[in-house]
Amino acid sequence: DAGVIQSPRHEVTEMGQEVxxxxxxxxxxxxxxxxxQTMMRGLELLIYFNNNVxxxxxxxxEDRFSAKMPNASFSTLKIQPSEPRDSAVxxxxxxxxxxxxxxxxHFGDGTRLSIL
Amino acid sequence: xxxxxxxxxxxxxxEGDTVTxxxxxxxxxxxxxxxxxxxxxxxxxxFMLTSSGIEKKSGRLSSILxxxxxxxxLNITATQTGDSAVYLCAVGSETSGSRLTFGEGTQLTxxx
Numbered sequence: 001d002a003g004v005i006q007s008p009r010h011e012v013t014e015m016g017q018e019v020x021x022x023x024x025x026x027x028x029x030x031x032x033x034x035x036x037q038t039m040m041r042g043l044e045l046l047i048y049f050n051n052n053v054x055x056x057x058x059x060x061x062e063d064r065f066s067a068k069m070p071n072a073s074f075s076t077l078k079i080q081p082s083e084p085r086d087s088a089v090x091x092x093x094x095x096x097x098x099x100x101x102x103x104x105x106h107f108g109d110g111t112r113l114s115i116l
Numbered sequence: 117x118x119x120x121x122x123x124x125x126x127x128x129x130x131e132g133d134t135v136t137x138x139x140x141x142x143x144x145x146x147x148x149x150x151x152x153x154x155x156x157x158x159x160x161x162x163f164m165l166t167s168s169g170i171e172k173k174s175g176r177l178s179s180i181l182x183x184x185x186x187x188x189x190l191n192i193t194a195t196q197t198g199d200s201a202v203y204l205c206a207v208g209s210e211t212s213g214s215r216l217t218f219g220e221g222t223q224l225t226x227x228x
Contacts, residue, residue, distance in 0.1 A: 004158075031214045043159070043204065043218040056215055091158065095214065101166075102148045102208040105216065107158035 002026070004108035006092050012114045018080040021111045024073055025094030033105060034067055034077050035091040043091070049075065050097055082115045089113070118143045118212065120219035122205050128225045133195050137222045139205030140187040149188050150216065151179055152204040159204055162190075195226045 005024040013019060025032045033048040047057040052069045060067070064083070069075040079086055089112050093105040119142040129135055141149065148166045152159035163172040165181035165188060172179050176195075181188045192199055202223050206216040 033214075042220045045215060045217075048214060050214065055213055097214065102150075102164070102214065102216070104150060104161040104164055106161065109157040 004092055004094050004106055006090075006108035006111050008111060009109065010112045010114075012116065013082060014116050015083055016081045017115075018078065019082045019086075019113060019115075021077040021090050021092075021113070023075045023077070023092030023108060025075070025092070026106055027073070028096065029094035029106075030072075030097035031095045031103070031105075032069060032075050033093040033095075034075070035093065035107075036088045037091060037110070038088045046077070084115045087113055087115050118207060118209060118217040120205055120207055120217050122203075122219035122222050124222060125220060126223040126225070128227065129195055130227050131196060133226075134191065134193045135195060135224060137190040137192075137203050137205075137224070138187060139190070139219055141205075141207045141217075142186065143207050143209045143217070145210035146183065146186075147208045147210050149181055150206045150208070151188070151190050152206065154202040154204055154221070155200075162203075192224075195224075197226050197228055200224060200226045 007022045034046040037043045046059045047067045049069045067077045089110045091110045093107045095103040095105045121140050123138045150164045151162040163179045168183040176193045179190045202221040204221045205219045208216050
């Protein structure tokens, strides 16, 4: 079965440009998560969706970041305008949603973003 | 705010050694604790623990949870170079929905 698919794998762009990261969750998974990982701060949750609806976006750093999930098989994370401090690996993860229990999240391979 | 602390932050051992990685947490209304292994790319799921005292085991890896003392350990016996990775601990709570809080991770290096 296909896992979580992220694109692009690498992105290098100049400060001020718009960046769009894409994610396709595992089919049948109802929850989708966007994380950012850096050496300094580790793995941080930015936002997550249940059934395409944003539930918790308290980790989104500022208004330059936005995320959408127009349908169950696609999500985007957009940074506009980008800044050098946004350089990080961005992971998307998905999990089945099951009542009150937590389900393991399955991660994509990440997008390595470098803002020059 | 939920908090997860892992120790040690890094560990270097020789093949064949046994290692114990630690994870302590402060969580309101704890629900579950998860262990992940991260090599060069994505974290991959190892175990999920919800009950105290029950050991989860997969080959040379095992983990146990102590809900009273608020910690978990991950044991790896007869380590191999392929075990070299960052091991991440994460917790979920009843008040945080599907959200997991991750620790900083333990960087394990197994030398031949």
